[in-house]
Amino acid sequence: MTTSVAVLRASRPNFLLLAPLCAGLGLALVWRQGVVPSLLDTLLVFAGALLAHAAVNLLNEYEDFASGLDLITRRTPFSGGSGSLPQQPEAAPPVLMATAVTLTLVGLIGLWFLWQRGWPMLVLGGAGVVLVVTYTRWITRSPLLCLLAPGIGFGPVMVLGSVIALGGRLDSTALVTALVALLLVSELLLLNQLPDTEADRQIGRRHLPITLGRRRAAGLVSLLLMAAFMVIALGVGAAVLPALCLVALIPAPVALWRIIARLPAATIDDQRLMPVLAANVAVILTCLALLLVALLLATPAG
Structure with missing residues (x-):
């Protein structure tokens, strides 16, 4: 494995679909408001999100390797990192350099939109950079922050940041959409922490599966997942979301059957946990994709 391949693997490309989905929600929201952003701004928003x-x-991979976590964690397709640095330790400095390069590019894109849109971009963009830099080393030491930070990063920061960057406004539809993304992404990261509980405990992390225990943390996973579906239903009922957004509830039966019903047994048997993790990723990505499509199709003509 070459160094460039190790760096690419450390970026976890298989998991990067979440960013364009959240940026796409921002684009759909501004189109719904009658705003047609320029192609340049649209490309920069998606590039910045990715x-x-x-x-x-990348920073998570580097810091998990530097802390020794990579050497004691049990990797799964959904947790434990890519494993690229334990296999090729000499790639650690290039991974750190790639982190600096990507953050610099994010900062330059942010400065472009700050010049165009003003201080709201500074608030949301600055919050995003802080979350990136502090997540692994500091945020994972605080159970509540560790729960909320991923959802805030992909919901309020990425969805609402995309809306502002593309010239839209923060209306009730945008706020509800961002809340759905917040709940789903926080649920995703919380569930993916379950297999890493013991290894994370050894290096001083304090996320909810450690402080509450795996079973009670799994109960919170179920609450967050059902809360996201409930927000969509209530948003449609209150005419904040278009009625077509009900299609985003299509994965709900799968969530009940393949995730919520199986989680109690899966918390004590990691072999049973793997299919639950797979189903969870599929449900979350499908829900966000359907919500995106619904917002696009329900955009008023003209």
């Missing part, structure tokens, strides 16, 4: 997501993955 680079920010890659940056937090």
Whole structure:
């Protein structure tokens, strides 16, 4: 494995679909408001989202390797990192350099939109950079922050940041959409922490599966997942979201059957946990994609 391949693997490209989905929600929201952003701004928003997501993955890989966590964790397709640095330790400095490069590019894109849109971009963009830089080393030491930070990064920061960057406004539809993304992404990261509980405990992390225990943390996973579906239903009922957004509830039966019903047994048997993790990723990505498509199709003509 070459160094460039190790750096690419450390960015976890298989998980980067979440960023364009959240940026796409921002684009759909501004189209719904009658705003047609320029092609340049649209490309920069998607590039910034992907680079920010890659940056937090790269920094997480580097710091998990430097702390020794990579040497004691049991990797799964959904947790434990890519394993690229334990296999090729000499790639650690290039991974750190790639982190700096991606963050610099994110900062330059942010400065472009700060010049165009003013201080709201400074608030949201600055919050995003802080989350990227502090997540692995500091935020994972605080159970509540560790729960909320991923959802805030992809919901309020990425979805609402995309809306502002593309010239839109923060209306009730945008706020509800960002809340759905917040709940789903925080649920995703919380569930993916379950297999890493013991290894994370050994290096001083304090996320909820450590402080609450795996079973109670799994109960919170179920609450967050159902809360996201409930927000969509209530948003449609209150006419904040278009009625077509009900299609985003299509994955709900799968969530009940393949995730919520199986989680109690899966918390004590990691072999049962793997199919639950896979189903969870599929449910979350499908829900966000359907919400994106619904917002696009329900955009008023003209």
